[in-house]
Amino acid sequence: MRPLEGLLVLDFSTLLPGPLASLILAEAGADVIKVERPGRGDDMRTYDPKIGDDSANFVMLNRGKQSVVIDLKAPDAAARLQPLLAKADIVVEQFRPGVMDRLGLGYEALRTINPKLIYCSISGWGQTGPKAKVAAHDLNYMAETGVLGLSAGIDGAPVLPPVLAADVAGGALPAVMNILLALRRRDLTGEGAYLDVAMGDNLFAFTYWGLGNGFSGAGWPVPGRELVTGGTPRYQIYRTSDGRYLAAAPLEDKFWENFTRIIELPGQFCASSAEPRAVIAAVSERIGARTAAEWQQVFSGQDVCCSIVVTLEEAVNDPHVAARRLFAHKLQAGGRDLPALPIPLASIFREEASRSVAPTLGASTTALLES
Template identity: 40%
Template sequence: MATTPEQGPLTGVRVVELAGIGPGPFAAMLLADLGADVVRVDRPGGTGLAIDTAYDITNRNKRSVIVDLKSPDGPARVLDLAARADILIEGYRPGVAERLGVGPEACHARNPALVYGRMTGWGQDGPLAQRAGHDIAYIALTGTLGMIGSPDEPPAVPANLVGDYAGGSLYLVIGVLAALHHARATGTGQVVDAAIVDGTSHLSAMIHGMLAAGGWQDRRGANLLDGGCPYYGTYETADGKYMAVGALEPQFYAEFLRLLGIEEHAAARKDWSRWGELREAVAARFKSRTRDEWTALFEGSDACVAPVLSLREAPHHPHLAARGTFTDHGGITQPAPAPRFSATPTAVRTGPAQPGADTAGVARDWDVPDLLKHQEPTKGPE
């Protein structure tokens, strides 16, 4: 078995993940990190993701079997797993799982308590439901992308963190765990429709409130939290690196100005007409020293200033190192599981699951012996 009582609060929960890319695998990784026994159903030939499977850490802490859903007995093998699972996650376009014979109706016929999680960008219905898309298009329509970046430049692309993972994966995980709670109380499963457009829109709830109240302008770089405020943003240093500033409260702002050496600008905090000169003064000061010099100067203060680190630098920061925020497993430096639990600590137990490598163990542990039957892959179009 893949878990023990000391390996996460979801120990004993069984999850079937129908292989895909992006937010679905990340959601399944999070459940696996929390101790669930996640079985990833890989397809013959893989998903087409351009990464060596040995480095795809979104498949850590999982086990993998290969099932060809286009073979005559492929759907039956998935339904066998679904019959023994608590949660199933799929990320196909709407209707595809049904056409393959593993949709919610077929799965619930075998397991009425199953939580069936569906991960898409546009959702299961609506005019765009059948359209292809990626993170950037989903967050564009929600108004989120348009908020990010300088007012005189195109919107800044926040990798695929805001849509795929924050608005997608995390909402899917919240949804399936809430539905699992309901299923265990009532014996009735349900379908969780996690759409990235819904989750990403939900993330901006506070800002919509501020917009309605007149406290947020509907344009980039003009607000307290979007870079428009000179004491909430990033500044270049003498060595071409950056410092991040978030000195919002009066006491933090005062400390920030004192350490920066520009206390004469204290009154500019609430005077929008002086924000331009304040920004110029702050920028000039930061350009006078290197990032490491400023980091040392602000060390130990409540000025709310931090160096902007690269991905390779971050694991070595003293605070993150002390907490073990990153860990090394199998030669790969990676984020450790989060959040943390006092009674059921989590860990990176295994590296990325290799397609089909765990078939025998899953067949035994889940009592699905037919997984061991050889299935010829279905050939695609020539």
């Protein structure tokens, strides 16, 4: 039995944070009903590239769910949804604060018909505070929480992150965690809960070390000068002779000693008292003398915490990934099987051989709203 079997989730969210959260709940056994607007549905459906009628993004994030179409601004929308709302265990929404209240679908309205409801609101800046209704995206959250400011390229400008950390690690994953905690509390007390999940709030955990520096009086971190921002030769990215890169993180002395010995770094640069920039330059010269493949062979089997920077395609095809069966789960889209998005859910909580599909827009409207 999957642990969330028998639970009903109504998901009013779009794009990434809410849909990823409800995907994890669905994989753990919950019945997820995606509530979409008429005509267009979730904006993610229209993105490129397409797999069949919908985007690859949409089918990756919405497999195993049902879809109902309803105009939430219609006068009878709340009444039509009431039978589902009355028996739902969880509601997920990520509108701007106040929108669901105006639609008659806010927590206070719904708790009167369903006191055990767990209602999760995912937003950028939370339900209260001066920024609560400010429009933003992932890059903005990272910019305004100091995360982006700690990254710097060669020219000193912040580096554009390739991952949507705020949406995933600041929104979707905290939403799931708090929903599960609320379910546990409901088991003990019978009470529902309102959950205010703010992506901006949750990004600060990523900078725990910088906060420790600042709050302790040791000084606020500066990009390019700290342990994990480029201030040490023991945590750097070095260019190889063939234009690839080595990610070197031999932080502890035992790894650093192995690393410097293997690359034959001159002794004056191995001591802890050596000037960091001079050491970085010396290591760069040594690493730049060989190709990525040569360094990979040299470091193979050694305790040095060094990795060649690979492409996403290379990473997907890594033998370790295959051995872990990370892409063993499949989804069906466009008439073919595709690897499903790996999600952080232990294998014991999901079906091993599942083949799931993303819902066509409004496929379950008649069955769920008009029957």
